[in-house]
Amino acid sequence: MSFAPFELIDGNKKSGLLLTADHASRALPEAYGSLGLEAAQFDRHIAYDIGVAELTRKLAARLDAPAVLGGFSRLLIDPNRGEDDPTLIMQLSDGAVIPGNYPMDAQERETRLNAFYRPYHDQVSALVYDVREESGRAPFIVSIHSYTPVWRGKARPWHCGLLWDKDDRALRPLLEMLRAEHLLITGDNEPYDGALRNDAMFKHATSKGYPHILIEVRQDLIADNAGTDQWAARLAPMLTALNQLPEMQEVQFFGSRTDPV
Ligand SMILES: [Zn+2]
Structure with missing residues (x-):
């Protein structure tokens, strides 16, 4: 059986999201x-x-939005x-060597780039392009x-976090909507900083001037069906509202905090 490096979910490309x-x-x-690891490591x-x-599948269904899953x-x-x-390609995990990743020669690295990494990103690029063409506006990319x-x-402590670099078009209103839920603790560039050179958002959004946001949800809150239902129901109307803001429809270059000075 052949291995699919991504899953594409169809949706309405005219909305821009x-x-x-x-x-x-x-x-x-x-x-x-299992890369030489115990199989249980793959549950983690x-x-x-x-x-x-x-x-992501539930959000795509609620929003009728196309999606690419790794x-x-x-x-x-x-x-x-x-x-x-x-x-x-991580060679260490929790301080232990990942046998299938170490040592890593240039040829195997190139094999993995060509078989998995690049097909995934090529699919994201193709979808971003199609959404831009069909919607006639800047695509809004939600990761x-x-x-x-x-x-x-x-x-x-955070229930969820929003990661971003310099483009705050989606960040500001979404942070406000999430923080209006008083029982929810929403991190601003927590638990990580969203400015990472050449990461997925940099490649597909920052470098193209497209509005975007990376949403991190704490895993224990979406580990079951009830949790993913609740978060899809919470986020879908917020993303719909964001997508309709005029500033989200423009190509606009903000640059990156990782840009060389
Ligand atoms: Zn992740």
Whole structure:
């Protein structure tokens, strides 16, 4: 059976909105076994973003939005890193060597780029292009991720976080909508900073002047059906409202905090 490096969900391209889910899958082609790790490692956040495939499918359905979901584990190659990033193929996880990734020669690296990473990004690029053509406006790109509730022994207080670089067109109104829910703690560039050179948002949005936002949801909140239902119901109307703002329909270059000075 052939291995699909992405899953494409069809939707209305005329609205201008599209979804991506870089870390939706923990799948590996058979030839890679489990990269020498115990199979149980593939149930963990190190292999994929728990809950994100389900949440993204539900959002796509509610919004009638097209979506591209990554089809391979980030342990194979990480689609949310630049090709030149040293963590593109993780060689260590939790301090232990990943046998299937170490040592990594240039040929195997190129094989993984060509078989998984580039087909995924080519599909995202193609969808972004189609949405722009069909909608006649700047596409609004929403990237869905999730994070582990405890990192290095420390509990993370945020229920969700919005990651961004310099383009705050989607950030400001979405942060306001989420913070209006008083029981919800929403991080602003937490638990990570959204400015990462050549990452997926940089490639498809920042460098093109397209409005975008990266939404991180804490994994324990979307680990089951009820959780993904609740978050899809919460986020869908917010994304619809954002997508209709006039400033979201313009191509506008903000640059990146990672730009050389
Ligand atoms: Zn992720």
